[in-house]
Amino acid sequence: MAQPHDLPFSVDEYRSRVAKVQAEMARRGIDVLMINHLENIYYLSGYRTIGYYSFMALFVPPSGDPVHLCRLIEKTVLQGSSWIDDMDLYPDTERGLDAALRLIKSRKWDRLRIGIDKSAWYLTIDDFEKLQAALPQAKWVDSSLLVENMRLIKSPAEQAYSRKAGKAASEGMRSALAALRAGITEDDLMAAAYQGLFRMHSEYPGLPPLINSGVRHTMAHAMAEGNPVRQGDAVYFEIGASIKRYHAATLRIGYVGTPPKLFLDLTDLCRRSLDAGLKQMKPGNPAEAVDAAARKVIADAGYGDKFRHKAGYSIGIALPPDWSEARTMMLRGGEKRPLQPGMVYHFLPAVFEYKEYGVGLSETVLITENGHEILTDVEQKLFVVK
Amino acid sequence: MAQPHDLPFSVDEYRSRVAKVQAEMARRGIDVLMINHLENIYYLSGYRTIGYYSFMALFVPPSGDPVHLCRLIEKTVLQGSSWIDDMDLYPDTERGLDAALRLIKSRKWDRLRIGIDKSAWYLTIDDFEKLQAALPQAKWVDSSLLVENMRLIKSPAEQAYSRKAGKAASEGMRSALAALRAGITEDDLMAAAYQGLFRMHSEYPGLPPLINSGVRHTMAHAMAEGNPVRQGDAVYFEIGASIKRYHAATLRIGYVGTPPKLFLDLTDLCRRSLDAGLKQMKPGNPAEAVDAAARKVIADAGYGDKFRHKAGYSIGIALPPDWSEARTMMLRGGEKRPLQPGMVYHFLPAVFEYKEYGVGLSETVLITENGHEILTDVEQKLFVVK
Numbered sequence: 001m002a003q004p005h006d007l008p009f010s011v012d013e014y015r016s017r018v019a020k021v022q023a024e025m026a027r028r029g030i031d032v033l034m035i036n037h038l039e040n041i042y043y044l045s046g047y048r049t050i051g052y053y054s055f056m057a058l059f060v061p062p063s064g065d066p067v068h069l070c071r072l073i074e075k076t077v078l079q080g081s082s083w084i085d086d087m088d089l090y091p092d093t094e095r096g097l098d099a100a101l102r103l104i105k106s107r108k109w110d111r112l113r114i115g116i117d118k119s120a121w122y123l124t125i126d127d128f129e130k131l132q133a134a135l136p137q138a139k140w141v142d143s144s145l146l147v148e149n150m151r152l153i154k155s156p157a158e159q160a161y162s163r164k165a166g167k168a169a170s171e172g173m174r175s176a177l178a179a180l181r182a183g184i185t186e187d188d189l190m191a192a193a194y195q196g197l198f199r200m201h202s203e204y205p206g207l208p209p210l211i212n213s214g215v216r217h218t219m220a221h222a223m224a225e226g227n228p229v230r231q232g233d234a235v236y237f238e239i240g241a242s243i244k245r246y247h248a249a250t251l252r253i254g255y256v257g258t259p260p261k262l263f264l265d266l267t268d269l270c271r272r273s274l275d276a277g278l279k280q281m282k283p284g285n286p287a288e289a290v291d292a293a294a295r296k297v298i299a300d301a302g303y304g305d306k307f308r309h310k311a312g313y314s315i316g317i318a319l320p321p322d323w324s325e326a327r328t329m330m331l332r333g334g335e336k337r338p339l340q341p342g343m344v345y346h347f348l349p350a351v352f353e354y355k356e357y358g359v360g361l362s363e364t365v366l367i368t369e370n371g372h373e374i375l376t377d378v379e380q381k382l383f384v385v386k
Numbered sequence: 387m388a389q390p391h392d393l394p395f396s397v398d399e400y401r402s403r404v405a406k407v408q409a410e411m412a413r414r415g416i417d418v419l420m421i422n423h424l425e426n427i428y429y430l431s432g433y434r435t436i437g438y439y440s441f442m443a444l445f446v447p448p449s450g451d452p453v454h455l456c457r458l459i460e461k462t463v464l465q466g467s468s469w470i471d472d473m474d475l476y477p478d479t480e481r482g483l484d485a486a487l488r489l490i491k492s493r494k495w496d497r498l499r500i501g502i503d504k505s506a507w508y509l510t511i512d513d514f515e516k517l518q519a520a521l522p523q524a525k526w527v528d529s530s531l532l533v534e535n536m537r538l539i540k541s542p543a544e545q546a547y548s549r550k551a552g553k554a555a556s557e558g559m560r561s562a563l564a565a566l567r568a569g570i571t572e573d574d575l576m577a578a579a580y581q582g583l584f585r586m587h588s589e590y591p592g593l594p595p596l597i598n599s600g601v602r603h604t605m606a607h608a609m610a611e612g613n614p615v616r617q618g619d620a621v622y623f624e625i626g627a628s629i630k631r632y633h634a635a636t637l638r639i640g641y642v643g644t645p646p647k648l649f650l651d652l653t654d655l656c657r658r659s660l661d662a663g664l665k666q667m668k669p670g671n672p673a674e675a676v677d678a679a680a681r682k683v684i685a686d687a688g689y690g691d692k693f694r695h696k697a698g699y700s701i702g703i704a705l706p707p708d709w710s711e712a713r714t715m716m717l718r719g720g721e722k723r724p725l726q727p728g729m730v731y732h733f734l735p736a737v738f739e740y741k742e743y744g745v746g747l748s749e750t751v752l753i754t755e756n757g758h759e760i761l762t763d764v765e766q767k768l769f770v771v772k
Contacts, residue, residue, distance in 0.1 A: 005601050006611070050593050051607040053708035073606050073695035076740040080605040092696040093719045118515070121507035125514045126530065129504070144512065187584035194580040198573035201612040204594035207436050215391050219466040220459050221437040225392070225630075226587040244611075309459035310478040320706035322439035333479045354462040 005080040007046045008244040009157055014083055017044055020150060021060055030141050031112035033060040034100070036122040039317045040147040041068075042245060047082035049074055052122065052319065055096025058084075059103070069103055071096070097127050101134050110135045115143035119327065148328040151316055153342035154246075159366060161246035162316065162344050166364050166375025168200035168241030169248045173378045175199070176211060176239060180254045180385050182231045186211050186224035193239055202241035206323030207249075210238040217253070218358040220308075220350070232257045236358050238348075240323045247315050247323040249346050250376040251362035254383040266303075266351060266359035267382040273297040273349035274361050274380070277311060277331075281347070281365055281372040287335040294349045295333075303351045312347035315364060343367040344375070391466040393432045394630040395543055400469055403430055406536060407446055416527050417498035419446040420486070422508040425703045426533040427454075428631060433468035435460055438508065438705065441482025444470075445489070455489055457482070483513050487520050496521045501529035505713065534714040537702055539728035540632075545752060547632035548702065548730050552750050552761025554586035554627030555634045559764045561585070562597060562625060566640045566771050568617045572597050572610035579625055588627035592709030593635075596624040603639070604744040606694075606736070618643045622744050624734075626709045633701050633709040635732050636762040637748035640769040652689075652737060652745035653768040659683040659735035660747050660766070663697060663717075667733070667751055667758040673721040680735045689737045698733035701750060729753040730761070 007014075021044065025033055035041055038052035044066060045058060057069045067086040068078055078087055090099035104110050116123060116131075132140065154162060175196025176189050193209040212222045213229045217236040229235060233256050240249030255263055277294035291311035298307045310332035314325035324346065329337065331345055344367070350360020361380055366373045393400075407430065411419055421427055424438035430452060431444060443455045453472040454464055464473055476485035490496050502509060502517075518526065540548060561582025562575050579595040598608045599615045603622040615621060619642050626635030641649055663680035677697035684693045696718035700711035710732065715723065717731055730753070736746020747766055752759045 005605070048609065049607040050596065050609060050707070053710070053712075071695070073738075075606075075694065076738045076744070077605040077607045079740040080602065080608065091694075092716070116511075118512040119510050121510065123511065124505050124507065125502075125509065125511055126504040126528070128511045142512070187587055190590075191577075191581045191584045195577045198577045198612075201573055203611055204576075204609055208590035210436065216466065219391070219463040220461075221435040221463045222466065223434065223436060223590055225589055226584075308461065308477075309457070321436070324439070326439075330478070352459075352462045354465040358462070 002083055002085045004046060004083055007083055011083045024146055029113055030115035031062055032109045033115040033143055036120045038319055043151055043317055045082040045084050047078055049077045057100055069100055097130050111137040113139040113141050115141045117144050118142045119144040145328055152314055152329055153340055154344055161243045162248055163375055164243040165241045165246050165248035168197055168202040169239055169250050170377045171200040172197035172239040172241055173250050173252055176237055177254055177383045182256050184229050185226050186213050187226045190224050197241050205240045205242045206247055206318035206320050207240055212236045215355055218352055218354050218356060220352045245317045247318050248364035248375050250378055251348050251360050252378055252383060253359050256385050259384055263382055269301050270349050270359060270361040271380050277347055283341050283367060284338050286338055287331050288333050290331045291333055306351035306353055312345045315344050315346040339367045341367050341369050388469055388471045390432060390469055393469055397469045410532055415499055416501035417448055418495045419501040419529055422506045424705055429537055429703055431468040431470050433464055435463045443486055455486055483516050497523040499525040499527050501527045503530050504528045505530040531714055538700055538715055539726055540730055547629045548634055549761055550629040551627045551632050551634035554583055554588040555625055555636050556763045557586040558583035558625040558627055559636050559638055562623055563640055563769050568642050570615050571612050572599050573612045576610050583627050591626045591628045592633055592704035592706050593626055598622045601741055604738055604740050604742060606738045631703045633704050634750035634761050636764055637734050637746050638764055638769060639745050642771050645768060645770055649768055655687050656735050656745060656747040657766050663733055669727050669753060670724050672724055673717050674719050676717045677719055692737035692739055698731045701730050701732040725753045727753050727755050
């Protein structure tokens with residue numbers, strides 16, 4: 001038995017997750033599942049590393065424990081973080097895909113029905129073409145989102161991490177907002193955000209704190225680059241935290257000086273949009289109802305074409321370059337699946353126009369048996385510093 | 387003409403890069419190139435965003451300016467960061483791949499030879515199968531690493547950013563090392579590292595500061611999780627910085643208390659390994675010579691099987707989840723391409739054994755006309771705090 005230094009969940013919980021995956025594999029006629037996204041590997045094993053930019057896989061057989069395939073340099077972090085003993089390691093002079101072929105053949109899986117995630121980033125077109133060429137007898141079954149769908153509903157132990165992440169994201173936000181004043185830079189605000197995050201034990205989040213000042217606050221998705229904060233600048237703050245890779249995030253806007261009426265009005269608009277959407281956040285409602293309610297408020301005020309994104313997305317286990325589970329489920333038009341207790345969403349109405357404004361408000365929200373619980377807790381207002 | 391808020395290079399430099407890509411396309415018989423990795427899109431356009439977790443592309447025609455395809459929410463950050471006017475935006479109710487099909491057809495590219503990067507993460511197997519099905523007349527040409535290979539040799543303007551990144555990474559390291567003492571946690575060291583990084587205007591780097599204490603310092607690639615730093619703990623520090631997305635990184639080990647002789651010996655071993663490799667870092671030498679020289683020192687001392695990774699990798703433009711250009715070129719056995727002036731490498735000999743030790747030393751190194759220039763500048767020693 002492996003002796004990991006620290007497991008986020010009990011081995012029993014991991015084994016029950018693996019058993020669920022194996023049951024779903026049987027249902028879909030998959031003999032062996034190859035998992036390439038570390039979020040999914042982590043969900044089943046505890047293994048976490050920065051090294052997922054190199055080829056890695058967890059192979060799940062029809063029964064029994066899975067096996068890790070990783071670069072040799074991953075050995076110590078595998079030993080220290082996964083409950084799974086069985087690991088196959090390849091040196092940097094070998095291609096990861098060749099190592100996978102070797103493993104598949106040595107375990108006599110090369111004539112089986114192998115599940116692969118065709119929508120995964122970390123199994124490339126080139127990898128798949130090589131697999132097909134080298135294993136002509138294998139059958140390839142698309143297993144996209146098989147594990148992701150299981151992650152949508154968080155267990156009580158997972159919800160506890162999400163709650164802590166909500167507190168950490170809020171502390172990161174408060175710490176950054178408290179540092180806001182004319183004469184500093186985005187750099188200073190980034191440092192302040194991280195101080196708040198680390199004070200509450202956040203790990204490196206899936207996305208950086210988004211902190212952008214002046215013209216750049218109108219550029220949705222820009223990254224801080226050390227620009228100055230001047231009198232009369234609005235500043236965009238979107239800050240997420242990670243606790244055992246479970247994420248929560250929140251969005252607020254700051255203003256240095258006397259804000260134009262437009263910024264106060266748009267903040268009020270986003271708050272009303274948020275309220276309208278929150279009313280829809282209860283079990284049984286289709287996810288798109290949240291988007292529709294939030295969007296109607298903003299459209300009715302004449303800003304519909306400035307609300308350019310889906311209203312929100314599932315949020316949970318994540319690694320850079322994202323903190324969302326948007327691949328799995330979003331709060332957007334057309335998403336008719338119902339909200340269910342244990343789901344967690346980052347819900348973020350916002351409006352943007354280049355060089356004019358970027359205003360929004362967001363919360364991370366857990367769906368409960370009776371409605372919802374907001375996990376982030378920063379005051380909902382425009383944060384004005386004179 | 388677009389009016390970006392801030393361009394890292396002149397429009398002339400961008401146009402000359404595009405022209406080089408178009409010349410290479412002509413050489414390979416590619417009519418239109420679809421680029422999906424933001425590092426490559428950024429290299430040609432200046433466009434930078436956190437939003438590359440959603441489908442995006444830059445299409446490069448045989449002549450004339452490229453065109454962006456992105457989610458609608460990217461509009462403002464595109465306007466603010468790219469010199470390219472032409473942009474096609476899709477709403478969150480449309481699939482990105484469907485938008486790409488629409489664009490390809492509307493520009494009458496659907497019977498041409500289209501270059502795609504089959505080793506790219508952000509063009510999935512599923513995407514490619516849909517492209518092939520929807521555009522049966524198109525020919526698909528693998529353009530893997532076409533742009534990446536051009537990025538290997540940095541221009542003087544790019545080298546200036548790499549140099550600044552080297553200074554910022556070093557300041558992050560010094561700031562973290564200065565905070566080291568018993569009784570604090572990895573969180574405190576992370577906050578200190580970021581303070582140093584942001585003081586020198588680093589952006590969010592492609593990887594987090596790797597700061598791991600105690601048993602976890604032996605787990606290569608672990609991420610900080612707030613563990614305590616106690617008397618008798620070694621601490622692993624690997625810290626990178628980003629300036630206009632150009633990266634540099636450095637690795638040092640700290641020790642709280644009186645270090646066992648083994649840690650001093652291994653530090654000395656890694657320093658000798660580093661020296662041996664640096665002697666090989668000059669134009670014309672094959673990249674593998676650096677790895678071989680560094681590895682020989684460590685193998686001769688009996689630690690060859692603990693040096694589990696390639697000796698280094700090209701480092702430059704990067705976005706999470708990596709700061710390397712390892713996909714393009716590494717310092718590893720079998721890499722016979724020569725080092726050339728303008729290349730930048732992160733060179734990191736290190737040895738790991740779970741629960742026993744993790745020791746290494748690294749520098750970021752620019753290859754020059756006459757040899758090399760080390761861009762990071764932290765003292766090469768074991769940092770002992772009593």
